[in-house]
Structure formats: structure tokens, C-alpha cells
Amino acid sequence: MKLNQFFGWTATLCLGVICAQAQDTNEAALLRQQLQSMQEKFEKQQQEMRDNFERLMLQQQAQIDALRQQISAMQTNGPSLAATTNPAPVVAVTTNTVPAGPSTEEVDELKQRVEELTTASKRTFISQMNPGIGFVMDSIFSYTSRGNDATGQDRPGGFDAFLRTAELSLEASVDPFARLYGVIAGSADARTGETALGVEEAAVVTTSLPWHLTVQGGRFFGEFGRFSYLHDHDLPFVYRPLVLDRYIGGESRTDGLQVNYLLPTEHYFSLTAGVGNGFGAEAGPTPPTGYRSLSGINYFGRFSTYFDLSPNLNLETGISGLANSRADGAFGDPVARDRYIGGADITLRYQPLGSNIREGYVWGTEVLVNSANFETMPGMFTRENAVGVYSYFEKKLSRQFKAGFLFDWLQNPSNPREETYRYSPYVTWNPSEFQFLRLQYSHTEPRGEGSPQNSDAIYLQWDAIIGRHVHGFKQR
Amino acid sequence: MKLKLWLFTSAIVLTLAGPQPAWAAKKIRIITTLPELAEFTRAIGGELVEVESLATGVEDPHGVPMKPSFVPKLSRADAVVVQGLELEHAFMPGLIDACKNPKIQAGKPGYIDCSVHVPPLEVPKSLSRTEGEIHPNGNPHYNLDPVLGKMAVQTICEGLVQNFPEHEAEFKAGRDAYLAKLDQKIAEWKDLAGPLKGVKFISYHNEWVYFNHRYGLIYLGTIELRHGIEPTARHVADTIALMKTEHCHIVVREPQFSDRVPNQIAAQTGASLVKLPIMVGGVPEVKTYFELIDYNLKALLAAAKESTPATQ
Numbered sequence: 123m124k125l126n127q128f129f130g131w132t133a134t135l136c137l138g139v140i141c142a143q144a145q146d147t148n149e150a151a152l153l154r155q156q157l158q159s160m161q162e163k164f165e166k167q168q169q170e171m172r173d174n175f176e177r178l179m180l181q182q183q184a185q186i187d188a189l190r191q192q193i194s195a196m197q198t199n200g201p202s203l204a205a206t207t208n209p210a211p212v213v214a215v216t217t218n219t220v221p222a223g224p225s226t227e228e229v230d231e232l233k234q235r236v237e238e239l240t241t242a243s244k245r246t247f248i249s250q251m252n253p254g255i256g257f258v259m260d261s262i263f264s265y266t267s268r269g270n271d272a273t274g275q276d277r278p279g280g281f282d283a284f285l286r287t288a289e290l291s292l293e294a295s296v297d298p299f300a301r302l303y304g305v306i307a308g309s310a311d312a313r314t315g316e317t318a319l320g321v322e323e324a325a326v327v328t329t330s331l332p333w334h335l336t337v338q339g340g341r342f343f344g345e346f347g348r349f350s351y352l353h354d355h356d357l358p359f360v361y362r363p364l365v366l367d368r369y370i371g372g373e374s375r376t377d378g379l380q381v382n383y384l385l386p387t388e389h390y391f392s393l394t395a396g397v398g399n400g401f402g403a404e405a406g407p408t409p410p411t412g413y414r415s416l417s418g419i420n421y422f423g424r425f426s427t428y429f430d431l432s433p434n435l436n437l438e439t440g441i442s443g444l445a446n447s448r449a450d451g452a453f454g455d456p457v458a459r460d461r462y463i464g465g466a467d468i469t470l471r472y473q474p475l476g477s478n479i480r481e482g483y484v485w486g487t488e489v490l491v492n493s494a495n496f497e498t499m500p501g502m503f504t505r506e507n508a509v510g511v512y513s514y515f516e517k518k519l520s521r522q523f524k525a526g527f528l529f530d531w532l533q534n535p536s537n538p539r540e541e542t543y544r545y546s547p548y549v550t551w552n553p554s555e556f557q558f559l560r561l562q563y564s565h566t567e568p569r570g571e572g573s574p575q576n577s578d579a580i581y582l583q584w585d586a587i588i589g590r591h592v593h594g595f596k597q598r
Numbered sequence: 599m600k601l602k603l604w605l606f607t608s609a610i611v612l613t614l615a616g617p618q619p620a621w622a623a624k625k626i627r628i629i630t631t632l633p634e635l636a637e638f639t640r641a642i643g644g645e646l647v648e649v650e651s652l653a654t655g656v657e658d659p660h661g662v663p664m665k666p667s668f669v670p671k672l673s674r675a676d677a678v679v680v681q682g683l684e685l686e687h688a689f690m691p692g693l694i695d696a697c698k699n700p701k702i703q704a705g706k707p708g709y710i711d712c713s714v715h716v717p718p719l720e721v722p723k724s725l726s727r728t729e730g731e732i733h734p735n736g737n738p739h740y741n742l743d744p745v746l747g748k749m750a751v752q753t754i755c756e757g758l759v760q761n762f763p764e765h766e767a768e769f770k771a772g773r774d775a776y777l778a779k780l781d782q783k784i785a786e787w788k789d790l791a792g793p794l795k796g797v798k799f800i801s802y803h804n805e806w807v808y809f810n811h812r813y814g815l816i817y818l819g820t821i822e823l824r825h826g827i828e829p830t831a832r833h834v835a836d837t838i839a840l841m842k843t844e845h846c847h848i849v850v851r852e853p854q855f856s857d858r859v860p861n862q863i864a865a866q867t868g869a870s871l872v873k874l875p876i877m878v879g880g881v882p883e884v885k886t887y888f889e890l891i892d893y894n895l896k897a898l899l900a901a902a903k904e905s906t907p908a909t910q
Contacts, residue, residue: 334673334698335698382698386674387670392669428666436667473663475663479854480855520856521828553827554730556727593687593692595696
């Protein structure tokens with residue numbers, strides 16, 4: 123019985139062991155399977171990661187290649203922005219030491235910023251097509267030794283301060299064929315102090331005519347002489363030369379049409395011809411009949427040329443003419459009719475090329491002959507021929523300072539026996555290109571029976587400009 | 599005898615009436631503002647072009663005299679080449695307006711602006727004249743960086759090709775030949791300029807921003823108070839103090855400016871005063887663009903070598 127029990131227990135134990143072994147074998151297989159599965163999964167993940175990494179690498183390599191091509195193209199043509207602003211990357215790229223490429227996030231961020239900037243640059247503003255705008259202020263402080271009842275001048279004697287002019291200038295292209303500019307000027311009346319605003323210039327100028335032609339129409343300063351077409355603030359002196367003031371009447375303003383022709387030669391020849399309703403201070407012919415023939419308007423013109431005497435020395439000269447056979451307007455006192463003005467001018471400039479911003483001089487002279495019929499008595503006209511001249515010399519003392527001397531002499535256009543002499547030394551200080559102060563002393567000597575008295579005056583001119591500022595050929 | 603006369607006459611008539619030889623073909627007339635632009639254009643255009651520069655190189659590039667004799671030259675030009683970034687604002691707009699040549703008006707193909715691809719430096723953050731006579735589009739003196747000089751060469755070539763596409767091959771060949779020489783020199787200049795890295799200097803006007811970026815010099819400031827504004831006594835004193843603090847050894851004077859204040863500053867700081875041209879032709883020794891960069895680098899190297907510290 124015991125033996126049977128022994129065998130029974132032994133068999134049971136063996137069976138149990140066998141069963142246990144079988145169970146262990148199943149679990150190991152399962153584990154192995156799991157392990158294999160995990161390995162496969164891991165390998166798959168690794169493969170995916172490798173693929174992703176390679177894909178990323180390829181993408182980055184493509185970006186790098188694209189950048190390299192750009193840099194290479196730029197190096198052929200010049201460097202890229204990055205290469206220019208920071209020289210180090212240029213060296214790195216040219217030696218094929220490729221820097222780490224930007225991450226996708228960085229590229230996306232950059233793209234977004236570029237898009238934002240591009241969008242911003244495309245915004246439209248209502249001011250976008252506005253013309254260039256400039257504003258000039260021209261004011262004068264002065265002391266004159268005698269009252270204007272003795273000198274015949276507009277401004278009172280003694281101490282004086284006034285805003286001579288404030289000019290707003292506008293300019294823009296009209297279309298591919300023309301540009302338009304205007305100057306709106308405000309100034310105080312010399313006697314009443316009342317401020318008046320007026321259109322000093324408003325003209326359209328062609329820009330693309332063939333045969334070296336330019337046509338200008340509207341209200342403008344007609345080309346006559348050397349300084350007549352310049353605004354007061356562009357003059358090298360405080361006041362316009364006497365002869366231009368008395369014979370032309372200040373600026374050569376006219377409402378009309380002007381054609382300029384640059385001769386097609388290797389030498390500089392410029393020819394201008396124009397017609398206008400009035401010229402300078404003349405209000406314009408107003409015949410009582412209300413009808414104006416072609417002879418009733420002003421004709422003017424100028425021919426000028428230029429010579430380089432040496433690289434540093436040059437000479438410019440010109441002749442000008444104005445004709446108005448029926449100048450019934452208010453010019454002179456008494457009224458002038460049948461007016462002709464001829465003029466010649468010469469300008470010698472020494473401009474040492476290497477130091478012309480701080481050294482050099484200019485000498486300029488202009489002579490005008492005025493011939494007009496003056497109504498000395500009702501219905502009685504007397505032709506008077508008068509001559510006037512101004513001459514000035516100006517030297518650059520430094521980049522900021524210039525000093526000069528202006529001499530004026532003229533015969534009274536309605537009475538040539540009356541003469542006026544004026545001597546005016548002056549000095550100009552330009553703290554910058556956009557501002558200047560000028561100190562001028564003038565001694566005026568009218569001569570002749572019934573002439574105004576001698577006078578002395580000191581002027582301080584203070585001018586400044588803001589906004590658009592151009593260096594025009596005429597203002598050179 | 600009659601036969602000989604007939605043959606002689608016929609030969610002359612045929613010669614005159616026949617097709618023009620290549621050498622007699624009309625050249626393309628190009629006007630440039632600066633001498634180096636003329637050099638680039640000649641190198642690209644070769645025998646096809648006739649090039650003249652308005653500036654001779656000694657002028658202030660901002661203030662080249664507006665001579666009427668320039669007007670006929672521009673009026674007959676087939677194209678004009680400018681440095682751009684408003685470097686020539688004081689004379690070119692007036693001359694372009696006066697010359698009445700529709701081909702070379704700004705914006706037309708005949709107006710070749712070499713700055714169009716230049717990434718500008720010192721673009722002002724605000725357009726206020728409290729900063730002086732600033733250039734709204736950035737500092738225009740990029741011609742002093744030879745790598746940007748390459749860019750100007752490329753732009754001129756593009757401009758010429760656009761205007762005269764029939765000569766594209768010749769222009770590109772001229773460009774490539776010039777750029778090859780320039781590339782070689784750029785590599786030499788890079789090595790030559792090595793000791794200049796970190797060298798401090800001041801100059802009268804800031805013409806050196808691109809040059810400094812290329813060669814790693816440190817620019818402390820201008821003798822001018824602001825762009826185009828002459829220095830005040832206070833500014834000169836501040837500049838001297840700054841140079842002493844920063845151990846700055848070099849004062850650069852461009853030829854167009856007076857040497858009075860630079861001399862004063864150099865004397866008070868013990869710094870070397872160096873006159874550096876900013877254009878080809880600026881000093882007699884500099885007749886080409888290669889000589890311009892060479893001259894400036896060597897002059898600065900010499901100054902850096904011999905100068906003594908500014909501190910006292």
C-alpha cells in the first residue's frame with residue numbers, strides 16, 4: 123500500500139513537474155514572441171526614425187543647397203545680405219564649411235515674418251501719390267539810416283524786421299511725358315503789412331520730348347539773364363540787384379509758354395524762347411479795347427553757352443532779350459509803352475575740383491539796356507534808353523562761409539540822367555545745406571536832380587528750408 | 599591713263615559706299631558718375647563702348663560741380679551709370695533734367711543704378727534732418743568694399759545687356775574676365791587686411807562703413823558733427839576724449855576735406871593722420887580700382903603699425 127502510495131505521489135509529482143515545465147515553456151515562448159515583436163517594433167520605429175531623419179536631412183540638404191546656390195550666384199554677382207552685413211559666413215560658405223541648416227520651425231517663422239513684411243509693404247496710403255513738398259522761410263532784419271520817404275524804398279527806415287516770403291513748393295510727375303510744379307508764396311505787403319498768398323509759379327514741364335526740347339507752360343519765371351529766374355532765397359545776396367529790380371521788376375514771372383532747345387553739339391549751347399502775358403512786375407498788357415493782338419504780348423529769349431577754360435576754371439555767358447511793343451501795364455513811373463530790354467551776362471567760376479566744397483570763387487556781371495516809351499504828358503511819349511549793371515565777386519572762405527561784394531549801378535529807366543550807385547559787401551554762413559544767415563551792408567547813392575538821399579543799411583537775412591530740396595541746374 | 603583714273607575713282611567710291619568696317623562702327627556712349635564705374639564699364643564693354651566719367655576722383659562725390667559741359671555729354675549718351683543710394687543727389691538730378699535725354703531719365707533702362715542689388719548699411723531709422731544730410735536709402739559709399747564692387751560690375755553688365763542685348767556675349771565675357779581678376783585680388787586683400795581686424799579709427803565723413811564690415815575695422819565716429827555738418831568745438835573735444843578712452847590711433851581724412859581739424863585731432867591724440875582716397879583718382883597713385891583698395895589697405899596697415907596709443 124505504501125509502495126502504491128509512493129508511486130502514486132511520485133507519479134503525481136512528476137506529472138506536476140511536467141505540467142509545470144510545459145507551462146514554463148509556453149511562457150518563455152510567449153515572452154520570446156513578445157520580445158521578437160518588440161524588437162520588430164523597435165526596428166520598425168528605428169527604420170521610421172531613420173527614414174524621417176533621412177527625409178529631414180534631405181530636406182535640410184535641399185535647403186542648404188538652395189542657399190548655397192543663392193550665395194554662389196551672389197558671389198558671382200556680389201554677396202548676399204547676410205554675407206555683406208557679416209563677413210564671417212562668407213568665408214564659411216566659400217570654404218564649404220556648411221553651417222547647420224535652420225530648423226523647420228525657424229524656416230516657418232522666417233517665412234511668416236517675410237510674409238508680414240511683404241504684406242506691410244503692400245499697404246496703400248492715401249498720401250502715396252502726393253508730390254514732393256518743400257517749405258522755405260525767408261526773413262530779414264535790418265537797420266536803414268534814413269526813412270523810406272528819403273530813400274524811396276518800400277520798407278520803413280530805422281529798425282525793421284519782416285518775413286519777406288514763405289514759399290510752399292510742390293512737384294511731381296504728371297505722367298511719363300510731363301511733370302508739374304507749383305510755388306505758393308505768402309508775403310507781407312511792404313507798406314500795409316497785410317499778408318497775401320499767391321501762386322508764384324505753377325507750370326507743367328515736358329520730360330520726354332525728342333530733339334532735346336523742353337516745353338514749359340503756365341506761370342513760371344521766364345529764362346532771362348542770370349538771376350531773374352531765381353527766387354529771392356536762391357540769390358547770393360540779400361536783395362536782387364537794382365537793375366533787375368528796376369528794369370525787370372524782380373523775378374521774371376510770366377504767364378505763358380517757354381521752349382528750351384539744347385543744341386545737338388558737343389559744346390553746350392542752350393536756346394530759350396518764350397511768350398508771356400506780362401513779365402516781371404509788369405501786370406500785363408491790358409489794352410482798353412479788350413482785344414489783344416500778337417504784338418500785345420511779351421516775347422523773351424535767351425542764348426547761353428559755356429567754356430571749360432581749365433578743369434578748375436570755367437566761363438558761362440549769355441545774351442537775353444525781351445520785347446513788348448504794347449507794354450501798357452504799370453511798369454515804371456510814368457507808364458512805359460513799347461518796351462525792349464536787352465541783356466548780356468558773364469560768369470567766371472573757379473572751382474578747384476579737389477576742394478570745391480570749401481574753396482573757389484565766382485565773378486558775375488550782367489548788363490541790361492532798357493528802351494521804352496514813357497508817357498511824360500497825356501498822349502505824349504518819349505523814348506528813353508537806360509543802362510544798368512551789376513557785378514559781384516564771391517569767395518568761399520570755408521565749407522560754411524562765403525564772402526562777397528556786389529556793385530550796382532543803373533540809370534533810371536524813365537530818366538537816364540538820374541543814376542544810382544550801391545555798394546554791398548556781404549558774408550554768408552551756412553550751418554548746413556538747409557539753412558543760412560547772411561549779413562549785408564549796403565551803401566546807396568542816388569545821383570541826379572531830385573534823387574532820393576544817400577542811405578546806409580545793414581541786413582541780416584535768415585533762411586531755412588524743410589522737406590523736399592533739389593539742386594536744380596539753374597540754381598547751380 | 600583714263601582706265602587708271604577710272605579704277606582709282608571707282609575704288610574710292612566703293613570704299614566710301616561699302617559697308618563700314620568693324621572699327622568704324624559707332625560705339626555705345628556711356629557716361630558714369632564715378633571713375634571706378636567707368637573702369638567697370640570699360641572692362642565689360644571693351645571696344646564696344648566709349649566711356650567717360652563726370653567725376654575725376656578728387657571731388658566730393660556729393661558735390662561734383664554741375665558744369666554745363668556735362669550736359670551735352672549726357673544728352674548724347676546711350677546710357678548713364680550711377681552709384682546710386684543718392685550719392686549723386688547734388689548734381690545728377692539737375693544734369694539729367696537739363697540734358698533732355700529721355701533714354702537716361704531715372705527709371706529708364708538707360709539709367710543704370712549700380713546700387714539696386716546692394717544691401718545697404720546705415721539705413722536711417724528716422725528721416726529727420728536732425729541727423730544732418732542723411733541718405734534716406736542708406737550709406738552710399740559701398741564702392742570701397744570690393745565684394746560690393748563685384749555687385750556693381752554685375753549690375754552694369756545686366757544694364758548693358760538690357761539696353762544692348764545684341765552684345766550680351768561680349769558683355770558677359772568682359773564681366774567674367776574682370777570678376778576673375780577681382781576675385782583673385784579679393785582673396786589677396788582678405789589676407790592682407792588680417793592685421794586690421796579690430797583696429798580703431800575715425801574719419802572726417804563716414805565713407806567707410808562697408809569697408810569696415812569687410813575688413814573688421816572698428817569705426818569710432820566722424821569728425822563731422824553729423825552727415826554734411828561741420829564739427830563744432832565741443833564735438834572736436836568729445837572726439838579727442840573718445841579717441842583717448844578707446845585707444846584709437848588713426849585719423850582718416852578724405853582728400854576733399856580740409857586737413858585743419860584732422861591735424862588738430864591727430865596732434866592732440868598722437869594718432870596718425872592718413873589721407874585716403876574714396877574714388878579712383880582720389881590721389882595720384884590710384885589710377886585703377888585695384889589700386890584704390892590696395893592703397894587704402896596698405897595705408898591703414900602702415901598707420902596701424904607706426905601709430906602710438908592715444909592715451910596720455
